[in-house]
Every structure is written in structure tokens, then in C-alpha cells.
Amino acid sequence: MPDDYVPRAEDHFTFGLWTVGNRGRDPFGRETRPPLDPVEAVHRLGELGAYGINFHDDDLIPPGTSASEREEILKRFRRALDETGLRVPMATTNLFSDPVFKDGAFTANDPRVRRYAIRKTLDAIDLGVELGAEVYVMWGGREGVESDAAKDVPTALDCYAEAINLCCEYVLDRGYDLELAIEPKPNEPRGHLFLPTVGHALAFIHELAHPEMVGLNPEFAHETMSGLSFHHAVAQCLWADKLFHIDLNGQVPSKYDQDFRFGAEGLRDAFYLVKLLEDAEWEGMRHFDAHAYRTESADDVWDFARGCMRTYLILAEKARRLAEDPEIADALLTAQVDGLSERILPEGYSPEAIAALRAEPVDLDVLAARGYGHERLDQLVTELLLGVR
């Protein structure tokens, strides 16, 4: 069959240094792959057609790097970006690997840890902006508890809010053109994490000092871990105009955080997600926060990266074909999907409109008896997905 699933820069595919550079360590096993030079990552991703590369501060500049080494690292990295045309659209901070953060970063009980966490974050913001990042992602990997006795949740949320407010004020103060995006996760590595879902994070933003600067970085795996629909969560973000960034990968519900290749699990959800983003003509980055299986060699990693992007493109093409399929169009009519756009009271509320509504005849038997044809519709989409229509 013809193959035009070759990524181009305008597809806006990005990867984290920590994703293609993942070394295959897990809770029960040691690293299976050697370290990856960030410069090689840039070149390989460039060859594959990616648009950009993102990093945690420590991914690029390991803790303990001297100022001169830092300069050297940045020089080499910038050169690689220049040679390939890759961008750094997003930056973030590692607030979870160091034992210092074992009780949290922005919500650590020890104020000294919180002070250090904010400082590390501001430094990482500077670094990200220096390299051109326009979105700053905040994943609170250690913000949570195993024992609920150990933290008062409302007070912890106060701390969390203070930290994000300080970051916003710093960004404003420095005049950076940078948006902040919170990445929710329900658990792992902590027993329960604060802001466990897209919803909790969206709600939290409204209590901040600068809600307009803060949005979401939802992740397929994280929402799916709770058995929630990632597609619905992203739709609510779009609805609230808060989708600032997105993390794509593969995950089975109710399991450990798998971070599989996009589409490796949850293919149907992946399809509806791609359809949502493409239909909305969303302009953000399609970032893959995933990594190769631990069974893979250093070379195999690039098959992983290529696969993420190919699956996205295949699904995007299917989304276009769905829109053009006359039988699906007919099934959508049967399901009356267009009926959702109608308003109950197009002119808005008035006592008269309510009185009229209450007076109108309604034949409940007719409404109860009608079928919506969802079985036919869903089967048509299934067959589209399977490539047999």
C-alpha cells in the first residue's frame, strides 16, 4: 500500500530527551541501554522528521555540572539544534529524582525543600527560555503521600498554589513569553498524588493568582491509569481553552505507568484523541512522553520514535476519512449528533420561555422507543479503524 506516513516539521512532533534517552531501568531491573548523547538525540530525531526536543533541566545539564561545562554542553546542543532546525518548544524541571524531594517538592513538609524546589524551577525556567521554550511543564511527581496522616491536604494545596504563583510572577517579572502547563497524575511514585486528574488540575488553576497563565499538559497514560477517558479529558481542556501542551503514549487502565509507544495500547482512544485534536485544528505540540520497551537496544529506540509518529499520522488520516464517509455520515444523522448544537432556549432564560417549555406537548413513548443506531455507527468506525472501509 502507499505509505505517506512520513513525519514533517509542520506535524509538530516532539520528544523528550528523557524519552528517547530512557535507559530501560525499572523498579526491578538495571539499565539495559547506554546513555544517549543529547546531540545524537537531536540529530536522530531530526532525521526522523520531528519538530522539536524537550528536556528536564537535569537531562541536559546533569546536577553538579560546572559553569564552564554548562557552557560547553549548551554550545554543542545549540549547534545540533541549528544544524537540524529542531526547536525546544517546552522545558521542565526534575523535582523527583533527587532524594531531597522524597517528601515532595512544592508540597514537601520541610520548607527548606520547598525553597530549594522553587529555586531549581526558576533556574530551569531561565534555561528553557534561553533555548526558546514557550511552554513550561509542571509535573508534581512527588507531590503526594503514602500515609494520609503525613500531610494536611488543603494546606498542601496552599503550598502548591504559592509555588506556582511565584513562578508566574517570576515569568511576568522577567518578561518571558512562557505559559505554564500542569501535568496531572493519580499515583506512582507516591501512593496518592495531588491534582490526580485533568479535572483536579483544571479546577486548581482557578484558585491561582494568574489563572490565565496556567493551563494543562494532560498525558494519555496518566488519565488512563485511573480508567478515565483521555479523549474526554482533553476535550474538556479544549472546551475550557486550557490545552497548552499534550503528552502522548500508550497505557492499559489500572496498571503501573507504562509510557508505551503511542498506539501500542488504547488504539481506539488514541484515534478519538487524534480526531479531536485535528478537528479542532489545535496548534500545540504533539509531544511523545514515552519510551522504548526495556527489551530494546540503543538502535531499536528509533523504531520506537518512528512508530509513535507514524501511528499518529495513520490515525489522523482515518479522522479525515471518517469525515468523508457517506455511510458514517448517515449513521451520525441517525444518532442525531447534530442535535447537540441546538439550544434549549436560543434566546436565553425568561419566565415566559420556561412557561412555554412547560406547556409544550411531549410524547414520551416516541422518545423512549426511538433507537440511536450506535451499534451500527460504532461498527462502521471500528471497520474504518481496521482499515476495511
Add this chain to the structure above:
Amino acid sequence: MPDDYVPRAEDHFTFGLWTVGNRGRDPFGRETRPPLDPVEAVHRLGELGAYGINFHDDDLIPPGTSASEREEILKRFRRALDETGLRVPMATTNLFSDPVFKDGAFTANDPRVRRYAIRKTLDAIDLGVELGAEVYVMWGGREGVESDAAKDVPTALDCYAEAINLCCEYVLDRGYDLELAIEPKPNEPRGHLFLPTVGHALAFIHELAHPEMVGLNPEFAHETMSGLSFHHAVAQCLWADKLFHIDLNGQVPSKYDQDFRFGAEGLRDAFYLVKLLEDAEWEGMRHFDAHAYRTESADDVWDFARGCMRTYLILAEKARRLAEDPEIADALLTAQVDGLSERILPEGYSPEAIAALRAEPVDLDVLAARGYGHERLDQLVTELLLGVR
């Protein structure tokens, strides 16, 4: 041992007519208990020490009731309330049992269904207010999909918002003293429901026309079904000043909606929840949205109701004892729980404060090496819970 776990009106325990009146039907089996007369429910709950009783419109006034029968039902019911002193603090609408709502109520694709749903809701609001309800609960039991092709989610959220906005405007227009409380649920009876968690519902409220009138009615079982911490979810509601009502029951994570007796599953979570509500001196109703096992006879139902209230009172006493336990107090100090109240920048953001923060010495080795004593703390709470301290 002494037993002072006898409920009193001031404990604010309430039950739904549908809870003690649950007849034991489930997806695989027929009813095992006879219908319960609402008047008997009022009397039995009164004897047990409950404060109030709530209902869906159809629980009290079955569909198809004539106007005169309606009056008769209300007269008998009011008399029972008067005789027992029970209140009706909350009301709600059944928008899920009738086949009319099979594709949703406020988000049904067919606008005729949405019109009927709003009308049924306004009638139920009138009925609730007539009986003294101050909170109106909205559970969107059919607002969702099995097949994602069948509904555009952002458009469905528009419909959902329109419906709630109309309710708010109606309440304002009528001058009712009524707050609305959204009850989130992730799935069942639909494959995926909109507003699946406390977080998603909290966030949704901010997009409404009258966000100040709308809050949450979180339910233990619903949040737990997604494996999320109910205690944390309620804490975030309190933090956002949006806890308007609460549904207490028992549930195992990642299972069908069990609605077990409060404390029958999730005892530790139940404890932290009760502690949270009591510590916050939250004034709302402790509503049990649960039902007796299907194995139980009509008489056994009252053991179920008594058990819900007793467990709450037992846990409330443990919360008080935790606060007075010197060894636990010591463990909390070790965990530096009080440290969360300190602000990073007590005076707020300033470039100078940030510069000072960046200049201060930090000994990461010390922070990394310290232990938080959570094992000891958690074990002490475990032993408190088990009644051996």
C-alpha cells in the same frame, strides 16, 4: 465497652428514600425486598436518630401520579416529617431510569429529550423547595457515551452548561434559597460519563454563568471507583469552598458501583474523610447514599442504616483521639507536618526576595538524609484505628 455511638439530630445524618427503600434489584437479579412506604422510612429513620431524608422526584411521586394523588402523598409525607421532626435537606431528579433518557438527559442528542429533562428538573426543584430542601443534587447518570463517535464532547459540555445555567436562572427568578451540587461519576451505567471526577466537575463550574450557586456533591463510591482518594477530593472541594453536600458509602476501587454501608470497605479512607470533615467543622449533611446488601430482608435494612451512622460516630471519636494522642503528636512533629503552613515568601514575590532565596546556602545532603518517620506515624494511626491505643 461503653457505647455512645447513638446518632442524634445534630449529627446531621441523612438518607435517601431510594437508599433504605432499595429493593435489591441488580443487573442479574430481581428485587428481593418489597416496596418501602416513604412514611415508614421517615418513622424508622426518625427512631434511629437520623436528621433528614432526601428523595428523587419519582421516589416520592411516582411517574403518572394524578394531581390529587400527589396531594395525598405529600400530605402523608409532611405529616410523617412533622411527627418525627425529620427534615428534607436535599432534593434531586431522576433523569436516568426512564428509557427516554437512554442517550442522556441534559446531553441527549435529541433536543426534545433535553427539553423534557430540564422541565422535569424544574418541577423537582419546585417540589424540593416546597419540602424545605436547601441543596439540589445533580447526578448526570446518563450523561455520557459508550461509543465516542456518538457525541462531540465539547458540544455536549455546552449542552450540560446550558441546562445548569437555566436551573440557576430559574432558582434566582423564583427567589429560591437553593444551592446546586453536581455529583460526579466516572462510568456506569454509561461506558464513560461526562464530569467523571470531583476535579472535572469543580473545573466545569467555573465555566458556568453562576459559578457561585453551584458546588459539589462528591460520593465516596464514585471517586473510589476510579482508584482516586476520596479524602483528597473532598479536601480539594473544601479548599475551593465548594463542598455543598456529600454522599457516604463503601466501595472497593476499580469495581462496579457498590454503594455498600459506610465503612464496609475502605475503612482507612473513611477515617481520614471523617477526620477531615470534623476537623473542618463542616456544617453540611452527612448523607448516606448506600443500600443494604441484596441478601437482606426488609427488617435487616435498618441494621444497615444504623451501621452507617455508628461507623461515622466511631471514626469521629477516633479523629478526636488522634488529636489528643501525645505519641502521634510527636510523630507529626517528626514528619514536620506543621512545616506546611510556612510560606516560601511570607511577604510575597519580589525580585529581591527571589535573589535572596537564590543566594541562601542549602545543604542538599542534609535534606536528602533526613527521615520523615512516616512508618511510625502511619503505624500509630493504624493502631488507633484498630482500637489498641
Add this chain to the structure above:
Amino acid sequence: MPDDYVPRAEDHFTFGLWTVGNRGRDPFGRETRPPLDPVEAVHRLGELGAYGINFHDDDLIPPGTSASEREEILKRFRRALDETGLRVPMATTNLFSDPVFKDGAFTANDPRVRRYAIRKTLDAIDLGVELGAEVYVMWGGREGVESDAAKDVPTALDCYAEAINLCCEYVLDRGYDLELAIEPKPNEPRGHLFLPTVGHALAFIHELAHPEMVGLNPEFAHETMSGLSFHHAVAQCLWADKLFHIDLNGQVPSKYDQDFRFGAEGLRDAFYLVKLLEDAEWEGMRHFDAHAYRTESADDVWDFARGCMRTYLILAEKARRLAEDPEIADALLTAQVDGLSERILPEGYSPEAIAALRAEPVDLDVLAARGYGHERLDQLVTELLLGVR
């Protein structure tokens, strides 16, 4: 595209009367579809290309049917079978709907209930054999507990085993040509069910008096509810020569029992399952234990039934294509999938063979460094599944 996904009798597709006859009732809503005449079910399934139709005793002969009515029902049903050529390959008993069974059937605490359950089962066995069934399915829908205090599990397993042993002895005594197939399920409608997974049921069989007569009827939804791989479970059944029957449907992990159309959820798992059955040339029935969404009308039900079979046939074709795809063949070689067939000690154990094994050189660095190419392999299968290769 060409469409040859039209079911034929030799595909061995079967449905339950209760599946196409499902009326859309759920825990929160009333029936949305009228009753389906079993005779119509036979004709409609015959037209769609199904091989057979199965039933619980009560599906065909409602409780309380008189002897003469029973004869009439059977006569009409047989005539429909004759007219369509449909078979009744399997039969089963409803031991879960009647309130009598609220505490279990074979494991009810009350011996009178157990006596009645065995009696109802023997009658249903007679009825099934009369209509030609060769497999008898046992789903213990009420064999379990909500409160672990209410049943001693080992004693309950004794009861369970006695009941199945009696059935085996009855079958032997009557000279029936009938195999028994246990259908495991983890929970719902009980809090925890006995024999919760394929594994627990397989193990249980070994403790029975006639293990050779008893096998498994694994169900996609039931194993998936526990987040387990249905494909692996069925593979273990085949490996132990215990796959007697199978229930196909769709289900999301860690949710209520959904019984969706085959392939409506879990498409990738469905594919590997079909591949397993087809590669093994398994000769049993492909039974769909699913039902149409509650949104569907009586007519829409047949789209549901058609969809189940089409998806199976589409996936079976993909399984054949996988076997012929040269690039996938190459990836399988890289993954050394053929290496699994080799034995460590082809001649079996001997001290000498072990000594030789221990003496042989092994280069761990080489083994650690090799990649298995699973990312490439999995992506190729993904693309096969999506129909783009």
C-alpha cells in the same frame, strides 16, 4: 473495498437468547426494548449466518410455565431450528435472577437452596441435551460474598465441588454426551465471586471427582475486568486442553461488566485472541455473550449481532495476513520467537547434562546487549491491525 466478511455456518458463531434478547435494563434504568420471541431470534440469527443459539433454562421456558405450555414452546422452537438449520450447541441454567439465590446457589449457606439449585440444574441439563447441547456452561453468578464473615471459603469450595461432582455423575448416569464448562468472573453482582479467574477455575477442576469432564468457558469481559490478559488466559486453557467453550464480547479493564459488542473495546486483545483460536484450529463455538447498547431499538440489535461476527472475520483475516507478511516474519526472527521451541535439555534431566550446562561458557555481556526488536514488531502488527499494510 471488497467485503467478504459474511458469516457462514462453518464459522461456528453462536449467540445466547439472552444476548440478542437483552432488553436494556441496567442498575439505574428500566427496559428500553420489548421482549424478543425466541422463534424470531432463531430466524434473524439464521438470516445473519449464525450457526447456533444457546439459552438459560428460564430464557426459553419461563419459571411457572405449565407442562403443556412447555411442550408448545419447545415445539415452536424446534420448528424454528429445523427451518433455519440452527443448532443449540450449549445450554445453561439461570441460578442468579431469582431472589432464592441471593446468597448463592451451589454455595448458598442454606442447604435447601443448594438442593433446589442442583435440581434446577439437572432439569436444565435434561432440557439442553434434549435440544442437542454438547456443552453445559456453569456461571456461578451468585457464588460469592460481600462480607467475608458470611462464608468460610474452603467450606464453600467443598459445596461448589459437590454440586459439580453431582452434575458429572448425573451426566454419566444418564449416558449424556455432555461436557461441563465453568465460566469464571471476579465480581458483580457479588462483591467477590469464587473462582474469580480462568486460573482459579482451571485449578479447581483438578480437585473434582471427574476432572476430565469439566473444562472452561472463559469470557473476554470477565477476565478483562480484572485487568488480566484474556488472550493469555485462553492460551493457558488451550495449553491444558481445557477450552470447552468461549464467550466473546468487549470490555474495558477495571469497570462494571459491560458485555459490549465483540471488538467494541479491546481491539488489540481481540485480535490476538482470534489469532490464537484460528492458529490453533480450535473447533469450538465462537459464542457472543454480549448485548446491544441500551440506546438501541429492537431493530438495531441485529446490527449489533452482525457487527460481532464481522469483526471476528476481519480479525481472522488479519491473522492470516500476519502469517504471510515477510517483514513481520523478519521481525519475528529478530525477536527469536522460534527460539522458544528449543528445549534446555532435549534429552531430559541427567546429572551429566546439568554438569555440562554448568560448564558451558556464557557471555553475559552479549546477551545483555542484544535487542529484541519488539518496537518494530509491535508497530508492524499495529499497522496490520489498522489496515495500512
Add this chain to the structure above:
Amino acid sequence: MPDDYVPRAEDHFTFGLWTVGNRGRDPFGRETRPPLDPVEAVHRLGELGAYGINFHDDDLIPPGTSASEREEILKRFRRALDETGLRVPMATTNLFSDPVFKDGAFTANDPRVRRYAIRKTLDAIDLGVELGAEVYVMWGGREGVESDAAKDVPTALDCYAEAINLCCEYVLDRGYDLELAIEPKPNEPRGHLFLPTVGHALAFIHELAHPEMVGLNPEFAHETMSGLSFHHAVAQCLWADKLFHIDLNGQVPSKYDQDFRFGAEGLRDAFYLVKLLEDAEWEGMRHFDAHAYRTESADDVWDFARGCMRTYLILAEKARRLAEDPEIADALLTAQVDGLSERILPEGYSPEAIAALRAEPVDLDVLAARGYGHERLDQLVTELLLGVR
């Protein structure tokens, strides 16, 4: 209150070197605790009242240890055992940390890996027996897949069986007094593991060459990860006489493998489990396969270890009190728990007995109407658990 929850040797509490020696590394963070000298572990556990200490080969003898160092390590370790009286009741092999095993050990596709795995296992068996172990645990941490294309499951089960058969034959050949115990786990670190539950492993044993030598080592966390009842699983092991060892810890359903302190989560399940083991007078080891939270210092680890044992003893005392509680006894009678011991046909099957059974009158209305009093019973147990009765 009086405290007699002090462990004694006869309580048979054991820990793994890897449990108290766990250094707090997780997928997102580095070690937070220094290495623990096995000799110190022996002494500290001895002081706390433990009976024994277990290990993986690599825990005691790190890979790459020279023969002379090995002797030295063993000498020191034996001396510590002698000084404290601690035993080594169980041994096991690490077949999961080394990158060599990234595609499995006994089911690795590469036969060279399988050969190495069996060799490493036999060496570990020798070491375990040398130190007095009587049970050998087999956890197949890498036996599984992420991509189902990469392994044919029945063939993989053949490999798994060959490996265990070889171990059995080796044990017989050497004349060791050693039983093998399989430890099932559903997933993590692989996407799906073979033998995912207690049931699947129990069933697998029946296909082995020496089923009498092989039993189970069920783990609380592993069964609970699938949302299954650990108590029921262990009961089925006891029922099949296959409980050879047990791993106790704490876990929330449907989450990553938490390995929390026994009782830290799942307190009610823990209680029924302890009750089951104590009622059965099971003589095996109560092994804690858990570790301290990552927040804890090296010293805090011993609070963790003490807590595991204390909670077991507290729950054991509650199990004794349950047996003596007259009100609970009355509730058990109401629930007719004793009725399970009765046989349907005490004399066994005969056509006459069946005919008699079928002829006996049965009043279904009476059976349907009776209540079982499970709400009262469960509430009484809840209050026993909470220490208020």
C-alpha cells in the same frame, strides 16, 4: 491499654534481606537509603523478634563475588545467624535485575538466556539449602510480554514448565528437602506476566512433572493489584493443600506494586487473611515482602519492620476474639454459616437420591423472603476491627 503485641520466634515472622535492605529507589527516583549490611539486618531483626531472614542469591552474594569473598560473606552471615538464632527458611533467585533477563528468564526467547537462568537457579538452590532453606520461591518477574506478537504463550508455558521440572529433578537428584513455591503476579515490570494470579499458578502446577513438589507463594500485593480477594486466593491454596509460603504486605487495588507495610492498606482483607491462617493453624512462615516508604531513613526502617509484625499480632488477637464474641456467634447463626458443612447427598450420588431430591417439596417463597443478616454481621466485625467491641 495493655500491649502484648511483641513478636516471638514461634510467631514465625520472616523478612527478606531485600525488604529491610530496600534502598528506596523507584522508577522516578534514586536511592534514599545507604546499603544495609546483611549481618546488621540479621541482628536488628533478631532484636525485634523475627524468626528468620530470606534472600535472593544476589542479595547475599553480589554478582561478581570471588570464591574467597563468597566464603567470607557466608562465614559472617552464618555467624550472625548463630548469634541471633535466626533461620533462613526460604531462598530464591534474582532472575529479573540483570539486563540479560530483559526478555524473560525461563521464558526468554533466546535459549542461551534460559540455560543461564536455570543454571543461576540451581546455584541459588544449592546456596539456599546450604543455609537451611526448606522452601524455594520462584517469582517470574520477567516472564511475560509487552507485545503479544513477541511470544507464543503455550510455547512459553512449555518452557516455563521445563525449567521448573528441571529444578524438581535436581532437588530430587541431590536429595534436598526442599519444596518449590511459585509466586504469581499479574504485571509490572512486564506488561503482562505469565501465571498472573494464584489461580493460574495453581492450575499450572498440575501440568508439571512433579506437582507434589510445587506449591504457591501468594503475595497480598500481587493478587490485590488485580482487584482480586487475597483472602479467597489463599483459602483456595489451603483448600488444595498448596500453601507453601506467603508474602504479606499492603496494597491498593489496581495500582503499581506498592509493597507497603502489612496493614498499611487493605486492613479488612488483612484481618480475614490472618483469621484464615490462624484458624487453619497453618504452620508456614509469615513472610513480609514489603519495604519502608522512600521517605524513611535507615533507622526508620525498623519501625516499618516492627509495624508489620505488630499489626499481624493485633489482627490475630481480633480473630480469636471474633470466635468468642456471643453476638457475632448469633449473627453467624442467622447467616447460617454452619449450613455450608452439610452435604446435599451425604451418601453420595445415586439415581434414587436424585429422584428423592427431585420429589421433595420446596417452598421458594420462604427461601426468597428470608434475610441473612449480613449487614448486622458485617457491622459487628467492623466494630471488632475498630476495637469498640
